[in-house]
Structure formats: structure tokens, C-alpha cells
Amino acid sequence: DAMVIQNPRYQVTQFGKPVTLSCSQTLNHNVMYWYQQKSSQAPKLLFHYYDKDFNNEADTPDNFQSRRPNTSFCFLDIRSPGLGDAAMYLCATSLRWGDNEQFFGPGTRLTVL
Amino acid sequence: DQQVKQNSPSLSVQEGRISILNCDYTNSMFDYFLWYKKYPAEGPTFLISISSIKDKNEDGRFTVFLNKSAKHLSLHIVPSQPGDSAVYFCAASGSSGGGADGLTFGKGTHLIIQP
Numbered sequence: 751d752a753m754v755i756q757n758p759r760y761q762v763t764q765f766g767k768p769v770t771l772s773c774s775q776t777l778n779h780n781v782m783y784w785y786q787q788k789s790s791q792a793p794k795l796l797f798h799y800y801d802k803d804f805n806n807e808a809d810t811p812d813n814f815q816s817r818r819p820n821t822s823f824c825f826l827d828i829r830s831p832g833l834g835d836a837a838m839y840l841c842a843t844s845l846r847w848g849d850n851e852q853f854f855g856p857g858t859r860l861t862v863l
Numbered sequence: 864d865q866q867v868k869q870n871s872p873s874l875s876v877q878e879g880r881i882s883i884l885n886c887d888y889t890n891s892m893f894d895y896f897l898w899y900k901k902y903p904a905e906g907p908t909f910l911i912s913i914s915s916i917k918d919k920n921e922d923g924r925f926t927v928f929l930n931k932s933a934k935h936l937s938l939h940i941v942p943s944q945p946g947d948s949a950v951y952f953c954a955a956s957g958s959s960g961g962g963a964d965g966l967t968f969g970k971g972t973h974l975i976i977q978p
Contacts, residue, residue: 754906756906759904783965785965785968790872790970791970792865792867792952792967792968792969792970792971793907793952793966793968794968795965795966795967798965807965840906840907842906850895850897850912850956850966851897851909851912852909852966853909854899854906854907854908855906856904856905856906857906
């Protein structure tokens with residue numbers, strides 16, 4: 751089945767220790783997104799890639815970076831995680847620029863100790 | 864400032880009855896609205912959507928109504944079934960090119976269907 755896969759599902763890191771979250775997709779979609787969802791909050795868009803073009807949301811902290819080495823994979827790097835970065839991180843895809851429907855992975859829950 | 868608001872964190876409905884989930888938005892540039900359903904330990908899955916040029920869209924047991932003047936939309940599920948128990952997110956898209964700039968989500972409503 752075509753899908754969006756996120757690894758790991760649960761990630762524990764220490765305060766200030768860099769961490770990388772992974773997303774892969776077998777849908778061959780052009781657009782990939784990263785959302786952050788804190789407890790009882792709405793998912794919030796961090797950034798997205800249209801193909802290799804990176805688009806950062808204005809209020810996304812510099813501590814968050816992303817890489818997309820190819821169509822299938824996208825990574826979220828948190829350079830120096832703080833306690834406030836503990837959240838669920840959701841990866842999503844859409845087929846084309848301009849498509850409204852997005853397909854989500856199961857998420858990675860990040861804990862910062 | 865929350866642009867998409869779901870004011871009911873939870874809703875309990877008896878099986879077989881109608882479930883009505885509400886969503887309000889403040890940004891008049893939003894032109895496309897979606898509902899996502901989320902089970903525990905899974906990502907949100909697309910349920911139904913509506914363009915701002917319509918006021919109703921129906922898909923089986925699910926109907927979404929849009930009232931642009933009130934900046935309000937609602938999701939009706941009838942009849943409600945136990946498998947409908949989940950968190951429902953309202954989302955909006957505002958770019959003229961569609962949702963490629965990402966979706967703006969509400970906080971979600973946890974729907975509980977009671978037997």
C-alpha cells in the first residue's frame with residue numbers, strides 16, 4: 751500500500767542534543783510537509799518542500815531545519831532541542847502544488863529530557 | 864491568534880444519533896475547508912472537504928455545511944457508529960493555488976460514540 755512512513759514512532763532525546771526525525775513516502779508526491787503538534791493543540795506547519803524548493807514558515811524557529819535528499823525522503827533536524835520542543839511531529843504529502851488534500855504519516859512523538 | 868477554532872474539545876453522542884461537529888474561522892482568505900479524522904497512534908486521515916463556492920458537500924454518512932457569512936462550518940455524521948469515535952480536526956486552506964502552503968488546523972474535537 752502506498753503510504754507515508756515516519757521513523758521512529760517514539761524518540762527520546764536529551765536537552766540540547768541534536769535529533770533527526772525521518773519521513774518517507776511511497777506515493778511519489780511532489781510536496782512534503784512537517785507539522786508540529788503539542789499536547790491539546792492544533793498541528794502547526796513548520797515548513798514544506800515543493801520538490802526541492804524549501805519553504806519555511808515565518809515563525810518556525812531557526813533551531814528547526816529540514817532536508818529532502820530525494821523525492822521519497824524528508825528529514826526534520828532539531829539542532830538543540832529544548833523542553834518546549836516536546837511534541838508530536840507529523841509528516842504529510844500532497845501530490846501537486848495546489849492540492850488541498852494532504853496525506854499524513856502516523857507521527858513521531860518526541861520527548862526531551 | 865487562532866484562525867481556525869473548534870470550541871468543543873469533546874462531544875459524546877449516542878450510537879445511531881446525529882453527531883454535529885462545529886468549526887469557526889476568522890481568516891476571510893480561506894477558500895477551502897477539510898475535515899480530518901484521527902485515531903490514537905495514527906496520523907490524521909482525510910474525511911471530507913468543501914470549497915468556498917459551495918455550501919454543502921455530502922459523502923455517505925458525512926455532510927459538511929459551510930456558512931461563509933458566519934465563517935462557520937459543521938460536519939454532520941448520521942447515523943453515528945462506534946467506529947466514528949475519534950478526534951476530528953477542521954482545517955482550512957487559504958492560498959489561491961490551493962493547499963500547497965499548508966493547512967491551518969483547529970485543535971480538534973474528540974467524538975465519543977456511546978452504545
